[in-house]
Amino acid sequence: MxxxxxxxxxxxxxxxxxxxxxxxxxxxxxxxxxxxxxxxxxxxxxxxxxxxxxxxxxxxxxxxxxxxxxxxxxxxxxxxxxxxxxxxxxxxKGAVPIYSDVESSRDKMVRLAKSLRIAVAFFVGSAVISWLMMTLTSGFVQNISKWAFQISYIFTIPAIMTYMATYYHKWKKGIDK
Structure with missing residues (x-):
């Protein structure tokens, strides 16, 4: 089993x-x-x-x-x-929720957004650098840069979407700032 x-x-x-x-x-x-x-x-x-x-x-x-x-x-x-x-x-079941008020929910979203911000910055930075290398070079370096760009792009889009989702949740719950 x-x-x-x-x-x-x-x-x-x-x-x-x-x-x-x-x-x-x-x-x-x-x-x-x-x-x-x-x-x-x-x-x-x-x-x-x-x-x-x-x-x-x-x-x-x-x-x-x-x-x-x-x-x-x-x-x-x-x-x-x-x-x-x-x-x-x-x-x-029936326990008091961990996040039972607006303030604790806001703090949770702020902490999540902070850690995501670092990941998004890294992925966007690698995508930009690899794109620049891909467009400004030729030959072997361009091929490597093309692969690096494609890989970083695969991670960049979901990271940006996830980061945006934290702001959506903050807005939806009325916990701006």
């Missing part, structure tokens, strides 16, 4: 709620989140449980981690997994 499986993410910046609900539905069937995987999640088979999931975006220093996770624990949330600045928690 298979004890682990992979499921795709809908895209946290666009459909965070849908992803968290998908993880809840899988937990109801006995599939529990184990860790983040590329563009999705790894689940492991276990007992069925009725839990809800929530994600927080926060950069933590090594000495801050235990206090951070302990704070969520006091509120009834259990840390499930982390990847870079993303941390997923679970709690019994």
């Amino acid at each position: 298979v004890s682990t499986k992979y499921i795709m993410s809908y895209g946290l910046a666009f459909f965070e709620g849908k992803d968290m609900d998908k993880l809840r539905q899988k937990a109801l069937k006995g599939w529990h989140l184990k860790r983040f995987r590329f563009a999705g999640y790894e689940l492991e088979k276990g007992e069925c449980e009725d839990v809800i999931f929530s994600i927080d975006y926060r950069t933590l220093q090594p000495d801050e981690k235990s206090e951070y996770f302990e704070m969520f624990s006091y509120a009834g949330w259990t840390h499930v997994c982390s990847s870079h600045d993303m941390h997923i928690f679970k709690a019994k």
